[in-house]
Amino acid sequence: MIFSISLNAEELFDFQDLQTETRYYQLIDEIRCPKCTSGSLASSNAPVSEDLKKKIFELLEDGYTDQDIRNYVVERFGKDSVYQPKFSENIFLWLAPLVFIIFLLSIFHFVRR
């Protein structure tokens, strides 16, 4: 019985070609499950994740690009729903380590003098 549950855990889709299938698995790996604290769509079998995976499959079949699909998800579930944050909206976050290193180096520089 345990075996049958794990078999049903993921819905299987008939992809038109291998390339689409690869894109699908990349996408569900980089899009977050909307219902989870953290965890990708690929790792989740929450009802909404199953629906979203099905939707992504349909959008791929309809010829949407990867970016179109990311936009579809972000428009509905918020910008937190993709793992790759946008550079423009998070400049501080991206540059903070660099600023910190420069700050430390300059302290060393002056202390040595």
Added chain:
Amino acid sequence: MFILLLDKEAGDPVNLDRTRSAIPEFNLDSLNRDFPVTSQFFSELEKDTIVVMNVWASWCISCAIEHPFLMELESAVNLIGLNYKDDRDDAKNWLLAKGDPYEFSIHDPNGTFALDLGVSGAPETFLIVNNEVVLHYVGIVNQDIWMNYFDPMVQEIFDKK
């Protein structure tokens, strides 16, 4: 604290990214199967009509907790239901047993319309005016939450009229 500083939206039950977005196209049935409901329902409403749409399901435990407040709210606003990923008979029996606060419910057995709206579970509540989502609240709505989140927006729309 650092995280809070970076992202004021973190942990906010309001789905801000959805605010001010148009109602997506859909084509579904009412729960009682007495009439079809499409996106026209929202686009053809009179200007500035406020609709509160509550996402619910008979399998949803939090919805049962939220339910008494919706029964109180019923008389004050246009309240409709979006029955989410539910069995039609289970849903009807749930309303028979607890009372039906909704003018009608839209039956979305596969959650397609809900997915397009950015619904991730139940209960969630939308404030809809002029075919636009003005507020998308995730979680149970009670008196406090109504007064803090919904009421100010309802007042604002009334004042504009």
